[in-house]
Amino acid sequence: MSHPVLVIATGGTIASTTDASGARVPTLSGAELVRASGAPARALDAANLDSSSITLADIDELAARIEHSLADASLAGLVLTHGTDSMAETALALDLIHRDPRPLVLTGAQLPADHPDADGPANLRGAVAAAADPRLRGRGVVVHFAGRTLPARGLIKASTEDLDAFAAPNNAPPRPAPVARRPLDGIRVPILRAWPGASGELVRAVVGAGVDGIVVEALGSGNVSDAMGSELARALGAGVPVVVATSVPRGGVHFDYGGAGGGATLGERGAIAAGALSPGQARMALITALASGTDPRALF
The missing domain is CATH 3.40.50.1170 (L-asparaginase, N-terminal domain)
Incomplete structure (x- = not known):
């Protein structure tokens, strides 16, 4: 049958x-x-x-x-x-x-x-x-x-x-238009966890290893320490795309705060807010954007 x-x-x-x-x-x-x-x-x-x-x-x-x-x-x-x-x-x-x-x-x-x-x-x-x-x-x-x-x-x-x-998120984001299927394998996007007072050494290490992009699991609404924020700004200046997600399960990322590690400063430097996407989903969105030649912002 x-x-x-x-x-x-x-x-x-x-x-x-x-x-x-x-x-x-x-x-x-x-x-x-x-x-x-x-x-x-x-x-x-x-x-x-x-x-x-x-x-x-x-x-x-x-x-x-x-x-x-x-x-x-x-x-x-x-x-x-x-x-x-x-x-x-x-x-x-x-x-x-x-x-x-x-x-x-x-x-x-x-x-x-x-x-x-x-x-x-x-x-x-x-x-x-x-x-x-x-x-x-x-x-x-x-x-x-x-x-x-x-x-x-x-x-x-x-x-x-x-x-x-x-x-499901309490502020479910709209689904973007689907992009072309392209191979994801080989695209290197790590997730870096922020913590209070974190140094910038992890950012320096992954940039030095030749990654294609970075997802940050930030604190609060999308903030990291000043030292980590300064290294992320250097990565952005070197052309490495950075997406900022949050470890908080509800509410999503909002670039509101100043300072070297504040979300507003990171956004001004070119970082992308993940919105309601978790760090894991943000990684998949950034990889898909890079694989398909899509502006990453279109998938967030």
């Missing part, structure tokens, strides 16, 4: 069982996940990874596979099973290039497949239903988890334990 939804499996907790040492390891195929869920869908295996190990090359391969799969006009939509650790980042990376109006839905689980209260089957059933829902056409990439369907843009993993693991 043909089904209008294709499930592309990549591993993660939803596909994991517990080994003899008590560790969770991805072991189940996409077909096994679909059977366990009872969802009316086809399955395709793309990877069997813990999502903390997913590379830019893996995302490139997934993006190409998704584009190839959507050449099948009989499909109503796609589901991608994925580990929760980097689900929000992969979702944003795919959303930035997803031009097809059909839904692309990511889902996963907090509990392994062999847990007596495994949440994966219900999440997958809901994701398949969302992928087939015509009301989601044209909305880009979404994440279905714990009965909720949330936009990719601005999404964060808000809990390491709760079954309702994801939260």
Whole structure:
């Protein structure tokens, strides 16, 4: 029997069982996940990874596979099973290039497949239903988890334990126009965490290593120490793009404060405010902009 939804499996907790040492390891195929869920869908295996190990090359391969799969006009939509650790980042990376109006839905689980209260089957059933829902056409990439369907843009993993693991931003930014799919692999954009009184040595080290851009996980609404701010200003002057995100989960970045490390000063020097995007999502947006030759500001 043909089904209008294709499930592309990549591993993660939803596909994991517990080994003899008590560790969770991805072991189940996409077909096994679909059977366990009872969802009316086809399955395709793309990877069997813990999502903390997913590379830019893996995302490139997934993006190409998704584009190839959507050449099948009989499909109503796609589901991608994925580990929760980097689900929000992969979702944003795919959303930035997803031009097809059909839904692309990511889902996963907090509990392994062999847990007596495994949440994966219900999440997958809901994701398949969302992928087939015509009301989601044209909305880009979404994440279905714990009965909720949330936009990719601005999404964060808000809990390491709760079954309702994801939260949407309270000031959800609009989705920009999708850009061309280009290889992300090889573009070097680290995330540097700020802390009170931080020196500029980490900035100097990564610039010296030849990075393509920097994302700063700043304090508050987008501020760093004076010493770190001075080094970021030097990086910007050398042509290295800098995006300022925040470690605060709600409210986003606003360039309001002066001083060498203040957001207003960094903005004047050319830094880009990440808005409501988390540091991880900001990294994906900057990498995508650099890969596609897009002005990074257009993706923030």
